[in-house]
Amino acid sequence: PIYFDNHATTQVDPRVVEAMLPTFTQVFGNPSSVGHLYGEEAKQLVEASQQSIALAIGASASEIVFTSGATESNNLAISGVLSQRRRRGNHVVTVTTEHKAVLDPLEQWEHHGFEITRLSPRQASDPLAGMLDPDQVRDAIRPDTTLVSVMLANNEIGVIHPIAEIGQICKEQGVLLHSDATQAVGKTPVDVERLGVDLMSFSAHKMYGPKGVGGLYVRKSAPRVRLQPAIFGGGQQRGIRSGTLNVPGIVGLAEAIRLSVAEMEEESQRLAQLRKQLWSGLTERIAGLHLNGPSLEATGARLAGNLNFAVEQVDGEALMMNVREIAVSSGSACTSANPQPSHVLRAIGLSEDLTRSSLRFGIGRFNTPQEVEFAVDVVAGAVDKLRKLIA
Ligand code: PLP
Numbered sequence: 001p002i003y004f005d006n007h008a009t010t011q012v013d014p015r016v017v018e019a020m021l022p023t024f025t026q027v028f029g030n031p032s033s034v035g036h037l038y039g040e041e042a043k044q045l046v047e048a049s050q051q052s053i054a055l056a057i058g059a060s061a062s063e064i065v066f067t068s069g070a071t072e073s074n075n076l077a078i079s080g081v082l083s084q085r086r087r088r089g090n091h092v093v094t095v096t097t098e099h100k101a102v103l104d105p106l107e108q109w110e111h112h113g114f115e116i117t118r119l120s121p122r123q124a125s126d127p128l129a130g131m132l133d134p135d136q137v138r139d140a141i142r143p144d145t146t147l148v149s150v151m152l153a154n155n156e157i158g159v160i161h162p163i164a165e166i167g168q169i170c171k172e173q174g175v176l177l178h179s180d181a182t183q184a185v186g187k188t189p190v191d192v193e194r195l196g197v198d199l200m201s202f203s204a205h206k207m208y209g210p211k212g213v214g215g216l217y218v219r220k221s222a223p224r225v226r227l228q229p230a231i232f233g234g235g236q237q238r239g240i241r242s243g244t245l246n247v248p249g250i251v252g253l254a255e256a257i258r259l260s261v262a263e264m265e266e267e268s269q270r271l272a273q274l275r276k277q278l279w280s281g282l283t284e285r286i287a288g289l290h291l292n293g294p295s296l297e298a299t300g301a302r303l304a305g306n307l308n309f310a311v312e313q314v315d316g317e318a319l320m321m322n323v324r325e326i327a328v329s330s331g332s333a334c335t336s337a338n339p340q341p342s343h344v345l346r347a348i349g350l351s352e353d354l355t356r357s358s359l360r361f362g363i364g365r366f367n368t369p370q371e372v373e374f375a376v377d378v379v380a381g382a383v384d385k386l387r388k389l390i391a
Helices: 014-019 037-057 070-082 102-113 134-140 161-174 247-262 264-285 316-322 343-347 351-358 367-391
Strands: 064-067 091-095 115-119 147-150 175-179 199-201 214-219 290-291 307-310 358-362
Touching: 014 247, 037 064, 037 175, 037 247, 064 070, 064 247, 064 316, 070 147, 070 175, 070 199, 070 214, 091 102, 102 115, 115 134, 134 161, 147 161, 147 316, 161 175, 264 290, 264 367, 316 351, 316 358, 316 367, 343 351, 351 367
Parallel strands: 091 115, 091 147, 147 175, 175 199
Antiparallel strands: 064 214, 199 214, 290 307, 307 358
């Protein structure tokens, strides 16, 4: 099948593999073993990677903590802040459309006496469907609010939230802001100063890097964010996250971000063009399609490679079975261990039927116009066939 599921994960860019290779057999030392050259060399590689990642997001090197991915980064950010700041208050503000890696840790804290406000974004009929209004955050913040967590870009409908405005509000109110930027880093400009985030999660495998490595940006200057560690041990990374550093992964993450940022402008234009081709091809051939998420014309409101739509009058499961020649996703692949209808599509007001008959395309770096043409044929053919069956 042709791969169109780049929000779930991406193929590792061969240039990233190239950069990682020496770390397996040559620079294989433990970066904490600074008594010899093997360790020294590995340490230098880690530091250079940290510098390069920091540069890509407007941070400084000492503000980057390496983790096993965005799930861990989100957990570390949320639990690390909430266990430190309990005295300040026990109220958290988030959005119903966050990834489970934010919603589920918050639910755990709810069981331990925290109060969580889950804001509802704009609904399906709105040209900015899925987007949060900064005023909603302003209105939700209370004297006992200790953390706001709002993602930068959504993994299902690609909506980009106005984080810079939300960051400004949080700053004025003295509340920390965490943003899950897993789908945004490398795809859309990210600068921690401009966004005003205090904590920010990201992951290598969403931007053509390896799986099992990610990072958390933790602000050092005004306010200096203090985190309670979640993993204790050898005291690596100033004790915030113990464990021998994943040198191959870190080098891969750094090269993945560097390439994505350097090529972002060109790549996002190319992806937007492919998406336009896909959507116009589909809407020309299939009646009764509903775009899920913000309008494709709303510039800056949606990730360039994202397309999500519902198909009227077909059964969702049958649709997936009949588009096997392309790899796409119905709902979130990240949570397809449970076959529940997507909580994101439900949260923007889609009916359960339309949610189930929705398809998500994540067009990526290695897709071509020929592949998009093929995808149009596959989907149009499947919908035709299924509708004839019930006619
Ligand atoms: N947050 C978002 C928005 C995601 O799309 C994903 C993807 O699964 C994650 C978090 C989890 O990332 P990871 O697979 O690196 O743990």
